[in-house]
Amino acid sequence: MTSLPTQNRVDGLLALPPTQNPLSSSQARWNHAAVLTRKLGRSPLTILGLAVVVILVLMALLAPAMTGGVSPIAQDLSGRLQPPGAAHWFGTDELGRDIFARTVYGARATLAIVALVGVIVVPVGLLVGTLAGYTGGFLDAVLMRITDIFLAFPSLVLALAFAAALGPGIVNAVIAIALTAWPPYARLARAETASIAHTDFIAAVVLMGASKWRILLRHIVPLCMSSVIIRLTLDMAGIILTAAGLGFLGLGAQPPTPEWGAMVATGRSVVLDQWWVSTIPGLAIFVVSLAFNILGDGLRDIFDPKSA
């Protein structure tokens, strides 16, 4: 039953039995994390998805080093539309820019969109959903009707409207995507909250005299987090595709900023003869979207308390 603290060293993390008695809150969390890590270790596909996402992040962070100092916006009109080769791994586009460099730098735009949308959508969805689910009654009805209204906006059309009103740009694209992406999170959080709100452990906190916000933020929101994170990961593919679609339509990142959707669009006119101009960024979109989907699926299994 009792355990020695030295047994719980980080290097022995994967071998750590989960039922040992932790000696502090942080150790209890470490043990919990170790259980999740072990579950992750049993799912190679999830690790693959995670690896691609990690590579995406590294690409965005280390873009200058990875491209060896090749600028993604330096034009070379004499060397335009070069096929993939030793000089230009992925070839060059219609302005002679190195597609490998543009693809690596393009991870920055993609990651920025993904991160910004996540940062906006998760808190808004959680707040609206848990508040509606926990409070119920009139506030619930009002919040959920507002949610329904936002759910009815098509994100591409809204983005077009935003571009028309505020001008095209990556920030406006993010706002347009986020505005239409949060309602499903609010609904998810509301459904989870409704099933949690009437449990005895919430009743116990009410009886302790906790305020409504304390109950929401410290007791209900943490329980909704895992399903929201799973949902976000699964939605990331859609968000990346929408962002790429906006870029393709010229409403996302503006030239010369490298952005995968816009890169596909510029290669459109030469797609039959110089296939690499569109295909390479298209493949990047495909791989990253697929990786997020696989990761989301895997996370769902890992966070599922019923799976061992």
Added chain:
Amino acid sequence: MNPPMIAVQNLSVSFKGPHGPVSAVRDLSFAVEPGETFGIVGESGSGKSTVLRAIAGLVAASGGHIRMAGEALGLRRTKAQRSAMQMVFQDPYASLHPRHTVDRALQEPLAIHAIAEPERLITTAMADVDLDPALRFRYPHQLSGGQRQRVAIARALILSPKLLLLDEPTSALDVSVQAEVLNLFQTIRSTRALTSLLVSHDLAVVAHLCERVAVMQRGTLVEVLTAEALRRGEARHPYTHTLLAASRGYRRVGSPHEGMPLAPS
């Protein structure tokens, strides 16, 4: 004379149903004196748990008054009113937050009421309910049913309430653990100046712990009798007799062994 610790007057509770309101508790009145352990028994659906939840302020009363030490209680309560009354729930698997360790569960009430010295209080609270200190940083899913119920009891007692509400605290536990938890309640009662309100369908448990017992049937109070009278079978109301008979065991009507507990076959 001091006012009773808890006084319920003409309490009614009704819930919204598909065909209009369904009344769960009708015109119920009783009073519990300070230091007393008062039991409420009745079959499933008799409204006994609803009475407890109304007193705790978890469900709204549709009529009547609830007074604690003379002070009227509504659905909205102050922190002081909350901490004076704590509850232990029936199902220890549902009454602890699944992502909170024992430590966090006991920390929470102290944090809400900004009570100093949480470290010392948590250690004593765990010792008071005979919980192994080694279990302090375990999650509920790493505890047995009996251990969980001890955590729930420790959590209820850590705020030093005047009134403890017990909603079938042993019915979800297996028999040997039931006995341990009942003995724990006996000890707690003898060491603290605590008034308790115990709801149970188990006449034996109620007769064991309580001084007075209220019998409920279909949302109304049938009678209030002393535990002594209950043990002697001196009930006045026919429904109480039915309950008493049912608690003695099953018997087959018209069989030669009528009146005898059914022997295990």
